[in-house]
Amino acid sequence: GAVVSQHPSWVICKSGTSVKIECRSLDFQATTMFWYRQFPKQSLMLMATSNEGSKATYEQGVEKDKFLINHASLTLSTLTVTSAHPEDSSFYICSGDSSYEQYFGPGTRLTVT
């Protein structure tokens, strides 16, 4: 099956700093990548849909200026959490789309202190 990696797997940062999370499709090209956020014991909530070479489409309620998404190539999408605050602490998961099937990365656990 297709493999998606995320880096880093976990990160701790101080409030007010920015954090970048990378999502890579290792053995397939993903025209579309998705970013999800999952709070403890909750479901995955779609944050945005990222299309290679164009601007991301954000879900209602997600601040696009806070969660910057860049999809510069068919194998890489990045999510930057700008001016992070403790409430941004969460598990961030990306997925790459291939033939109507999404392949998920292992997730990145962000803790903002």
Place this chain on the structure above:
Amino acid sequence: AQKVTQAQTEISVVEKEDVTLDCVYETRDTTYYLFWYKQPPSGELVFLIRRNSFDEQNEISGRYSWNFQKSTSSFNFTITASQVVDSAVYFCALSEPYNTDKLIFGTGTRLQVFP
């Protein structure tokens, strides 16, 4: 609007028991896909099955089986002879490929299998 409902928040069983996880969905589209994913404590989502809306055949894969019924908009998942390693959160999800192709997840069912 699309919606996925997993009414069972948490289920506890003893090893070797059979357990069924319910999933009810809502969609206006006639073409859609349904999925089940497993999320163990490590957090990584594990793909279990994808079913398209035109294929109502039930599927069996080892101890896992799925019952898709369009008439009741349900896509239930049964684990036969459960094992401790089955302990995880299970998510049902819906996508509309000709709409946005994004996945809408249910709230998940936490399954605990005790030895």
